[in-house]
Amino acid sequence: MSNTDSINIDSVIDVQNEHYRTELVALFKSCAMNTIVAQGEQTIEEIKVLAKNGCKQSLYITDTIDEKKLKTHETIPSIRMENLLLVDDDTKDQIIDSEGLMMFEHVLSCNQDHVPHMQLMSTIRKIRETKYFGVDKCVSYGAYVHRYVLSHSDQRQWFRDALFEFVIGLSSVLGRPTDAYAQFAVEVQEELLMNAIWDANPKLQEVDRRVPIALLPQETVQVEWSFDGTHLAIGVRDSFGSFSKPTIYKYLRFLFASEKKSMIRLQQEAAGAGLGLFMVLERLSSLIVTVAPLKSTEVIAVLNLSTSPKTFSKKQRSFQFFSV
Amino acid sequence: MEVQLKDGIYFVSGDITETCDLGGFGLPSGSVHFDLGSVRTINSCGVREWITWINKLKITPIYSNCPQSVVMQFNMVKEFLSNNSKVESFQIPAYCENCGEQKIYLLRSGKEFQFGKKLEYELKKCEKDGCCIESDVDFESYFYFIESLKS
Structure with a gap:
């Protein structure tokens, strides 16, 4: 049974860090989200499939900045992507000089080997319920x-x-x-x-x-x-x-x-x-x-x-x- | 923001904002000693306004007793310390979790620190058993202005 007041949102996880990836899959499962794990060029194909199946909005989560791929995602019609970048102590210095940062709506820090659970869940809830302010x-x-x-x-x-x-x-x-x-x-x-x-x-x-x-x-x-x-x-x-x-x-x-x-x-x-x-x-x-x-x-x-x-x-x- | 003259020192207190008007306190040009110990906060327009007045009145400021709010601006806005400004002393807020005591350490130019030189400082512990007094500020970034300012 679904809540008719909320919108459906899927997620595409393109995360190299295996620990984060496993945690994200489990977290999104707990949020009753359809989750796809994909890497490389696969993400483009998976997003196309989501769009074809009627998905209007999807979270794209990654721990690297690949501008070319993000630009290709944008060209896929009838689906809105919310790009989310995970950073940690090992990767955050790389983003300082990256122009591709502009393509992310969300940049969240991972804390002691954990993805930021509360912030991720709050983000999902805001998008689902379309209640953003406050x-x-x-x-x-x-x-x-x-x-x-x-x-x-x-x-x-x-x-x-x-x-x-x-x-x-x-x-x-x-x-x-x-x-x-x-x-x-x-x-x-x-x-x-x-x-x-x-x-x-x-x-x-x-x-x-x-x-x-x-x-x-x-x-x-x-x-x-x-x-x-x-x-x-x-x-x-x-x-x-x-x-x-x-x-x-x-x-x-x-x-x-x-x-x-x-x-x-x-x-x-x-x-x-x-x-x-x-x-x-x-x-x-x-x-x-x-x-x-x-x-x-x-x-x-x-x-x-x-x-x-x-x-x-x-x-x-x-x-x-x-x-x- | 308020400014009061006492024994040749101008004591500044409150919040430094865009309404900061150093023109109304009869400040002389040349060397002026400001005690900033009671400055609570500074906003971005307040910093700019302060610098404008210092330049307009041709003041060579000597700052003493600078609290954390002021030191953070020293580090961020280098013009704050232009016009041959001198920092006579500044505060380090500290706290001991063991005895719950809050303490302010005052570091003085020529004694605890020298301009242009990297400062390595260790907080003196109190005489109580198990004193674990710790600074509330990150020394590396807090002391940045000392290294970058000439003596």
Whole structure:
């Protein structure tokens, strides 16, 4: 019996790492997904068969970047591919210089020989249920979601103070001081809010940001926070849907640079106008961007607060881009 | 952001944002000593605005007591340390899981670190048994600005 509210999604696993491959097959089976394991030119044939059999959407999961193959997949009619790249400590440095990264909607880090179960299942659920927006999908079930609306740029001071206090208050839950996380969270929220207030709004892009601005009802920004005991998710949603994929991909490769010093050097060389985006990328565990073109953009930053801030920046990171 | 003058030192506190206006505090040109110990956060527009004001007022800044939020910007925005800027001291936040104590270590120029030289630093443990104090920051990236700045 199938759920009529959800869409059917199949998966093609083209993963060289045998351990990941076995785990993915078992995981997708548990999600009741039709899964095909294929490699080399086989993937093209298998996707053609899926399309011929009426499959409208499929996940393509790989741990290598093969631009030629990905481009061929795109030419197969009547099937939409969601390309997902798995990276780990051994492979992430390779993606830094690969232009093919742009062809992936999802880049997820594997953690200690395991594929990221929760992120994969959450991704599948979003696609199946076609419900993409909201921080509730980035934290464990049951976590309370704080929801606010920002209608004036001056309200950012309240948002800074409130989030700072909120994260400081989590120290009792986490059993250690959270001062550094509070700083990171506020700085991330600041950049996301400035992006939503000014950069996303075609009318305000060139406006002097030192001048306080009242937003029209259709320009207001929705803010959400949620904490599930481990992850803090901060979501900021605008009403424009103008965020383009290349904007973020230009800087994304730095997120996966394993050598911190080289990352800083690269940042200094290339930051310029993208400084705000760099600041966001440096302080988070996961970044999830969802764009409904010309309608709305939601950027969710997830900070994993389960370890000390020292190891925070070395933790496995992930990036996802949903165009809906 | 607030700035208060005390004993020849300008104490900066709060959040450095795009509204940062160093023009309103009667700052002199030339060498100015800023204590940044109470800076909570800095956003990307705040960094740019700070640098603009430093250039506009022809200030040669001396920064002391710099917290993590400021050091992260030193490492990311090299212009922050232009105009012959000097960093007199900066903080390392640390925490001991054993005794649950949070501690701030202050590293001073000419004592604990020398500009242009790679810093190898070890946190001093407290006198309590089983002290396992550990820095909250990754030294390799945190100390990057020290190596890249001339003495």
